[in-house]
Amino acid sequence: MKKIILAFALLLLLLPQYSESSQGVNVSIHAQSITTPGNDFYVYVMVENITDFNAADYLITYNSSVFAVSEVCNGSIEGISIPLNFSVNSTEGVCRIVQHMGVEGISGTGYLAKILFSCIGEGSSYLNIQGNLSDAEGNSIPATWSGKEILSTSTILRVEMPSQVSGDFNASISIYNVRDFGSVNMTIIYNDSFLYPEEVENGLLGGAEINVSYSIGEGRLSLVGVGSGAGGSGCIAKIKFGTKRVGITAINITDVTISNYSSFRINAFIENKSVFIESESTGYPVADFIWTPLQPKDTDEVKFNSSSSYDINGFIVNWTWNFGDGNVSYEQNPSHQYADDGTYNVTLTVRDNDGYASNISYHISVSNVEPSAHFTFSPLNPSEGDTIYFSDMSSDSDGSVINWTWNFGDGNVSYEQN
Known part of the structure; x- marks a missing residue:
């Protein structure tokens, strides 16, 4: 021891x-x-x-x-x-x-x-x-x-634009030293109190066109560019921005995924840029809207409000709503009820007194109203050996009940309505 x-x-x-x-x-x-x-x-x-x-x-x-x-x-x-x-x-x-x-x-x-x-x-x-x-x-x-x-990496994704602007200006999303370009997904962030995108055009890389699709949200432009395997240096997309007020602001690229034509990832160094706005644009109106309820059901009447749209040098004279289900409205603040659940792309296009138009789109998810399950039974105080009768009292406010599954608690089930 x-x-x-x-x-x-x-x-x-x-x-x-x-x-x-x-x-x-x-x-x-x-x-x-x-x-x-x-x-x-x-x-x-x-x-x-x-x-x-x-x-x-x-x-x-x-x-x-x-x-x-x-x-x-x-x-x-x-x-x-x-x-x-x-x-x-x-x-x-x-x-x-x-x-x-x-x-x-x-x-x-x-x-x-x-x-x-x-x-x-x-x-x-x-x-x-x-x-x-x-x-x-x-x-x-x-x-x-x-x-x-x-x-x-020698591949560079860069925002190219003037350092100082008066009114509208063009920005290019350029790419350098890329091989076998297949596609890019990115988000372009901007301060929407200073800027608003007016146009987005396809880019060009190695003599081949880059086809772009995009959606515009609050202070962000989500962009997808698809190529054909070209390489070298060129432009992914060209964006025309309108300006709202004087000051310094920036355009930043974020959430980037670049792939080659074989779907392998390409790493890129990101270069963003700031711009000094000397004077605001005179031209396009700004489209924007909100809706309530934010998460509607297919029994709800969705109220749309365009009061956040404006025109800095005039006034809006026309509102065109496309609700994404084939229905349209020309009211300034319409209401609309969707016949079925799903995700709908709602677009508002506004036109001002000078004839200029702008639009904005948001995805709205409409959910289904769940059915309400309810039943009665008799006798209310059954004894062992009694036949108990179950009566379905369920309902569905936006459709009909199509299936009934009963679990009697003793290991037995039934799929009859009653």
């Missing part, structure tokens, strides 16, 4: 001594997920929830055929500078960073280092990070170390 106790005591002495107050420390790589050759970008070595930090020694490994370290800068935790020394093996793709405060420990959240990387080629690289942290007393600080995958 004494030998066992002694061995256990030795085992305790050999275990590393951790700072109990530093549990839950996270060290991670923070950087953009995609870049393009020729670009520089910063990588931050973030640290969260650290207590009594004093020293660090860690390695960052990367694909040296894709990225190169250009600069390594001091870190900062809660506004206090964290000095460092570093070495870089550019052949192997290894950056070693050593830090020592030499003072009382620092607690909080911040970044240990800021590293400037240059993108020198195409491909992908997982920026792996591993190392050790210690507190002011030399105790090891346990931590979770997390790297990040970064892609480099």
